[in-house]
Amino acid sequence: MNVGGVDRILRIAAGLILIVLALLGQIGAWGFIGIVPLATGLFRFCPAYKLIGFNSCPLRKNSE
Template structure:
């Protein structure tokens, strides 16, 4: 896991908004790119973060 907290919520919200706008015809098919932030928010893992060594998820205490 490298996506946490507010980052996760924003990714899920942005992904859902883009997908809904694409389905309603308000924006073009490019709106389905919202699947990417939605998936990274739901799975709490971002491959791009892994590549650059970034982690927005707080450290877990041992034993949790």
């Protein structure tokens, strides 16, 4: 786990908003890119964070 707290909530909210807007036709099909932040928020893991060595989860900073 490398996504925590506010970061996780913002990812889930942004992902849901993008997906709903895409389903409603308010934004184009590109809105389904919201699946990415939604998944990273739900699974609490971001591959990009892993690549750059960043961790926003305070409980796991020293365990990896």
